[in-house]
Amino acid sequence: MIVEIGHYALVLALALAIVQGVVPLAGALRRDVALMAMARPAAVMQFLLVGISFGxxxxxxxxxxxxxxxxxExxxxxxxxxxxxxGVWGNHEGSMLLWVLILALFGATVAVFSHGMPDDLRALVLAVQSWIAAAFLFFVLLxxxxxxxxxxxxxxGRDLNPLLQDPGLAIHPPLLYVGYVGFSITFSFAAAALISGRIDAAWARYVRPWTLAAWIFLTLGIAMGSYWAYYTLGWGGFWFWDPVENASLMPWLAGTALLHxxxxxxxxxxxxxxxxxxxILAFSLSLLGTFLVRSGVLTSVHSFATDPQRGVFILxxxxxxxxGSLALFAFRASALKPGGIFAPVSREGALVLNNLLLTTCCATVFVGTLYPLALEAMTGEKISVGAPFFNLTFGPLFIPIILAMPIGQMLAWKRGDFFGAAQRLVLATAIGAGGALVLYALRGGPVAAPLLSGLALYLIIGSFVEIAGRIGGRGKSLSVIIARAIGLPRSAWGTAFAHAGIGLTLFGLAATGWGxxxxxxxxxxxxxxVGPYEVSIRSLEPRLGSNYQELVAHTSISEGGAVLAEIDPSRRSFTTRSMVRTEAGIATIGMGQVYMNLADVRADGTLDLRLYWKPYVALIWIGALIMALGGFLSLSDRRLRIGIAKRAAARASVSGQAQAAE
Amino acid sequence: MTRKGRRLTLIASALAVIGVAIGLALFAFRDGVVFFVTPSELAAKTAAMAPNARMRIGGLVVQGSLSKADDRHIAFAITDNQTQVNVTYTGLLPDLFREGQGVVAEGVLANGVFRADSVLAKHDENYMPREVADSLKKQGVWNEGAVKK
Structure with a gap:
């Protein structure tokens, strides 16, 4: 009975979504306040209905x-x-229901937290959002x-795929979906702005918190997925340039460009x-990701049972x-007046460069991901585009972004002083170059490792130079510095932390060269x-889990005779699906990790092992956490709070007129 | 700088970045791309292929062909039920590597033997590398019941 109630609630949600897609839209076009007011309760109700269904x-x-x-199944x-x-979302149907739930959650959140927004903009946003919800509810139901x-x-039952029986399943998909689906709100805002024809600075102010929230969750979701793959697949890889991963990276790149x-x-x-x-692009890429993952065009652990009908539907x-949105865009874009002008060397100029490079990076990932599919569809020839392609294209395009990041932070709006900025970065540059030399002398390794870690040091230090300049200064007492640090807008701290997070991740990536x-x-x-450590298996122990049997190797890791850590890598046999899965044993020492995988156990009692020493590898994911922290700091900035936007909008339109008069 | 000049700067830098990206992509496509072939295609195309070209071959592991010279020097054969290719591999085989099951090997062909440096097996009992599944279906040896969940 409860299952039927869930099904029925989903059908009701669809009906409501269609109404919510039409009535507020008509209200906004006819300036009818009563029709527009329908959007808020409908959005909340839609979320409740999908919630009942999910429950x-x-x-x-x-x-x-x-x-x-x-x-x-x-x-x-x-x-x-x-x-x-x-396990509710560890399968195709359930994961699509989670998708729709998060879509409805975002709609409801906009409905509840949008006091400062004009009525017609809110009505249009919720109407567009509801169109998306209706499309996906149709998809789920049909x-x-x-x-x-x-x-x-x-x-x-047939049990869940053992690879998915992991705490990662509880965290990774929800985070990633909040990120993916979060861009639906920015899309709805864009479509609403195009429909109403009012596209101004105030709009950017309304949309920024939503973009930021989606970006934070997408960052965390990608990092979590990468760490899950790292500890579960058994050979220590954390990024494979797999089409499914690329599908999440593309909206991240577009979303990062959008934030800036x-x-x-x-x-x-x-x-x-x-x-x-x-x-529009960020959400389109999210949809493309959903299509790639869910349609069965690609085969991976992410694509569950495939059904061509579903692929066609998502397509x-x-x-x-x-x-539709691009047509609307083409129709309206020509009517937009160009805004404030700026010199090439300026904050705006730097952000344009950032956008140019990020979207180009995104385009190379797009080509590398879709080219094999297109080639196969057209000629039948099968190729795989692997890591070498992406390292050669993505890498060289990302390095200038990193070089430019601290400089861009220090340039003034409208017209910046490049040499002044470069001068203030002398220290960061020196530390980066010095660090690279020291690391090369100490560790050697492939040249890319010390070079990239030097670049990472430059970025980490450089990210805070601008803030240091604002709060420090000659002869200032500590209390003044602290007071100034607290007084700084949180978004300034957010920028610094997010940029430094990229630096930390880059350092972790560079250090793989010393593994x-x-x-x-x-x-x-x-x-x-293994590297500086000595690993020794003390004993083997068979154990019985609830739905598996496992062989555990109790292992200790020591350095110079002193035991530093103990790990228990194991091999698990899942009874229902007669499948083996290895559980890697991982010990974090400093920022590095010793990683051990039990590849095979032979009849004579010997063990085939994969052993890794990965210095600084934890920084890859810690960097992502710091990026997300930066995002949260920015999000908590008072300027972004709702209600303030209204006053700022008034200010912006005044300054807009002033520029027009200029 | 005039508005026109600024716009030109912007367009010029955009073109420069895009040009660099296209150049990099074309360069990377030369050796970053690996073709997938079946054992029969491999036999037919050997003459036309550049020596030491990397490729992936996929098919079923021939029953009884697996042999281990020592710990990690492994030899086996891959077949598409028409042609058979001998493969050598140094390293640990994936958990789900079995005789009679689908597999994909990546490496180079040298003196008639395929020297693989990576071997991929099914991720789980539902998953088979797509290329293998397709080529098996084409040859009519696809066992739907065994793969469908």
Whole structure:
């Protein structure tokens, strides 16, 4: 019964979404306040209905109701409870329901937290958002119904894919989806602005917190996915340039560009056309990612059962929203007046360069990801575009971004002083160059490792130079410095932390060059040298988990005789799916990690091992956390709070007139 | 600088960046791209291919062909039920490598033997490298029941 209620709630949500897509739109066009006012309660109600539906599916999973096909195929009564919850989205149907839930959540959030916004803009945003929701609700109900019944009900389920039975499943997809789907709001804002024809600095102010929120979650989601792959796939890789990963990287790049161009639009009323275009692009790439992952065009752990009908459906949604918004864009863009002017060397100029490079990076990833698909569709020839392609294209394009980041932070709006900025970066440059030399002398390794880590040091130090200049100064006492530091706008701190986070990640990436990898056959008790450490398996122990059996190798890691850490890598055999999965043993020492994987256990008792020493590898993900922290700091800036936008809008329009008069 | 001059600067720098990107992409396509072939295609194309060209071959591991010279020097054969290619590989095989199952090997062909430096097997019982699944379907040896979940 509860399952049927969930299904019914989803149908109601669809009906409501269609109404919410039409009535407020008509209201905004006819300036009818009553019709526009319908959008807010409808958006909240839509979220509640999808929430009920999601809750019903979760219930079916928790009580192991195998009369539901979806539960039967992806669950097992012995599965640990946490995976019964996270298993709800560990399959195609459930994950699409989560998609729709987050879509509705964003709509409801806009409805509740938008006091300062003009009524018609809010109504249009919620209407467009509801169109997207309606399209995906149709998709779920027609092609991916998670509530389909199976009569007679089987006694036991087929269990969840063991690779997904991991805490990562509880965290990675929700974070990533909040990021992906978060860009739907910026898209809805862009479409609303195009429909109403009012595209100004105030618009950029409204949209920025949403872009920022989506960006934060996308950053965390990508980092979490990368760490999950790292510890679960068993060979220490954390980024494979796999099409599915690229599908999440592309919206991240476009979203990062959007954040920066929206800043220009907000402050200087320039780059309006471009910002709107990026808002459309970021969500289009999110949709493209959904299409690539969910349609079965690609095969990976992310694509569950494939069904061509679904691919065609998502493709139709993709074409409708991208095509529709671009048509609207083409129709309106010519009417936009260019805003504030600026010299090439200026904050705006630097941000334009950032946008240019980021979108080009995004384009190379796009080509590398889709070229094999296009080639196969046209000629039937099959190729794979792997890491070498992306390292050669993405790498050289990203290095100038890093060089320019601290400089851009220090240039003034309108007209900047390049040499002044460069002069203030002398210290950062010296530390970067010195660090590279010292690291090369100490560790050697491939030249790229010390060079890139030097670049990373330059960026980390350089990110804070601008702030240091604003709060420090000769002869200032500590209390003055602290008072000034607290008084600085949070967004300035946000920028510094986000940029430094990139530096930390880059340092972790560069340090992979100094890593040690050993593939070795060993016996229990035999010491093995890995980098500066000695690894030794003390004993083997068979253990019984709830739905698997495992062989655990109790292992200690020591340096000079002193034990530093203990790890328990294991091999798990999952009974229901007769599948083996290895659990890597990972010990974090400093910022580096010793990584051990039990590749095989032989009849004679010897073990095939993969062993890695990865110095500074943790910085890759810590850097992403720091980026997200920067995003949160920026988000908490008082200027971005709602309500303030109204006054700022008034100011912006005054300054806009002043520029027009100039 | 005039507005026109500024716009020209912008367009020129955009073109420069895009030009560099296209150049890099074309350069990278020369050796960053790996072709996928079946054992039959490999046999047919050997003459036309550049020596030491990297490629991926995919098919089924021939029953009884797996042999280990020592710990990690492994030899096996891949077949598409028409042609068979001998493969050598140094390293650890993936967890789900089995005789009679689908596999993809990446490496170079030297003296009639394929020297693989990476071997990919199925990720789980549902997943088979797409290229292999396609070529098996083409040859009619696709066992739907065994792969479908």
């Amino acid at each position: 019903a599916l979760t219930y079916a999973y928790v009580v192991s109701d195998f009369s539901v096909v979806n539960v039967f 992806n669950s097992h009564s012995l599965k640990p409870l946490v995976y019964k919850f996270s 092609t991916s119904n998670p509530f389909a019944r199976l009569i007679p009900a089987p006694l036991e 161009s929206a800043a220009v639009m907000e402050k200087r009323d320039a780059l309006k056309i471009w910002t709107i275009f990026l808002a 139709a949604i993709l074409v409708f929203f991208i095509g 040690v990898e050993r593939v070795i056959t060993a016996r229990v008790g035999e010491p093995i040298a």
